[in-house]
Amino acid sequence: MGEKSNDVERTEFALPDSLGPMSQNPDLRPSEIAGDHDVELSLRPKSLEDFIGQKKVRQQLDLVLGGARARKVAPDHVLLAGPPGLGKTTMAMIIAQELGSSLRMTSGPALERAGDLAAMLSNLMEGDVLFIDEIHRMARPAEEMLYMAMEDFRIDVIVGKGPGATSIPIEIAPFTLVGATTRAGMLTGPLRDRFGFTAQMEFYDTEDLTRVVTRAAGILGVSIDSQAASEIAGRSRGTPRIANRLLRRVRDFADVNADGHISVDVARAALLVFDVDEQGLDRLDRAVVDALVKGHGGGPVGVNTLALAVGEEPSTVEEVCEPYLVRAGMITRTPRGRVATVQAWRHCGLVPPDDAPGL
Numbered sequence: 151m152g153e154k155s156n157d158v159e160r161t162e163f164a165l166p167d168s169l170g171p172m173s174q175n176p177d178l179r180p181s182e183i184a185g186d187h188d189v190e191l192s193l194r195p196k197s198l199e200d201f202i203g204q205k206k207v208r209q210q211l212d213l214v215l216g217g218a219r220a221r222k223v224a225p226d227h228v229l230l231a232g233p234p235g236l237g238k239t240t241m242a243m244i245i246a247q248e249l250g251s252s253l254r255m256t257s258g259p260a261l262e263r264a265g266d267l268a269a270m271l272s273n274l275m276e277g278d279v280l281f282i283d284e285i286h287r288m289a290r291p292a293e294e295m296l297y298m299a300m301e302d303f304r305i306d307v308i309v310g311k312g313p314g315a316t317s318i319p320i321e322i323a324p325f326t327l328v329g330a331t332t333r334a335g336m337l338t339g340p341l342r343d344r345f346g347f348t349a350q351m352e353f354y355d356t357e358d359l360t361r362v363v364t365r366a367a368g369i370l371g372v373s374i375d376s377q378a379a380s381e382i383a384g385r386s387r388g389t390p391r392i393a394n395r396l397l398r399r400v401r402d403f404a405d406v407n408a409d410g411h412i413s414v415d416v417a418r419a420a421l422l423v424f425d426v427d428e429q430g431l432d433r434l435d436r437a438v439v440d441a442l443v444k445g446h447g448g449g450p451v452g453v454n455t456l457a458l459a460v461g462e463e464p465s466t467v468e469e470v471c472e473p474y475l476v477r478a479g480m481i482t483r484t485p486r487g488r489v490a491t492v493q494a495w496r497h498c499g500l501v502p503p504d505d506a507p508g509l
């Protein structure tokens with residue numbers, strides 16, 4: 151990464167009509183804009199007001215955006231941090247919407263070379279919102295270019311090869327960067343410091359998720375009892391994306407078995423079929439807890455070992471499972487590794503040892 155040959159290629163950065171970096175964004179990939187994914191798009195709230203929960207973040211953003219609007223300037227760069235499915239992409243779209251700006255989307259993994267980023271940046275218009283998803287996965291040379299763009303609205307593009315190479319400064323229209331990350335801790339200090347505001351998205355409580363389910367059912371034209379909505383919400387791992395997904399699966403079940411109406415009994419029966427337990431743990435969560443408790447005596451054990459035991463990528467276990475298991479009080483993180491709590495032992499139907507951490 152970052153050696154000379156890479157820099158030289160920067161001259162070749164694509165111009166206006168290139169969709170390269172964009173087409174790799176998971177939210178824009180054509181193969182996924184069909185079926186359930188279609189539905190997911192229709193369920194995205196379109197304004198801050200429509201956005202359920204995250205009261206603190208909404209309040210803060212409202213001020214950041216309102217202040218910028220009052221001063222008629224592009225707002226500070228915003229970092230959205232939190233586990234998958236909590237509404238980061240949705241919020242990025244809302245920010246652009248609230249500002250009346252257009253949104254350009256790309257993602258960290260798509261910005262492999264500085265040239266990829268240079269192409270995006272040099273095409274921005276004044277006031278545009280640039281959304282970089284999974285910003286912690288951006289390649290180093292691109293990240294360094296981004297520092298300068300964020301601070302001075304200027305980049306240096308290297309032209310030519312070897313000793314004759316020169317750097318040409320390019321002005322960038324004032325824009326607002328919205329970055330999203332599931333791993334705020336993996337951002338380098340200089341990048342983190344250049345965000346004027348970090349919104350930490352939290353898991354949703356059952357009450358807010360019940361509203362998410364009810365709202366989605368309304369949009370999808372599904373008839374559902376309020377008790378059923380809260381049953382689904384309670385098993386959604388604090389995550390709206392999961393709440394919406396479970397609703398769709400329960401709807402499938404109801405369409406086949408119950409004339410389409412979702413009562414609480416129908417919801418429970420459906421969730422049993424789809425392997426979601428009462429605490430909202432799905433199969434992977436349970437596998438992790440099982441591996442920790444039964445396979446490793448409750449820990450401490452490293453995340454790589456756990457990942458291996460359940461046949462998943464360590465990053466999936468760390469970014470998807472763990473945050474929720476920690477919040478659910480099933481595991482704690484210690485410097486020596488992950489440790490099962492009393493609750494985890496009980497969840498496995500076992501008696502916890504005396505030294506297991508309590509709630």
Ligand SMILES: Nc1ncnc2c1ncn2[C@@H]1O[C@H](COP(=O)(O)OP(=O)(O)O)[C@@H](O)[C@H]1O
Nearest residue numbers: 190193194202234235236237238239240390391
């Ligand atoms: N606050 C919310 N209110 C209602 N629905 C939401 C909310 N946040 C997220 N969603 C739903 O959850 C899905 C996932 O949200 P998304 O923004 O893609 O999450 P992230 O980018 O954090 O992974 C969206 O399709 C949207 O329908």
Ligand SMILES: [Mg+2]
Nearest residue numbers: 238239240283
């Ligand atoms: Mg997203």
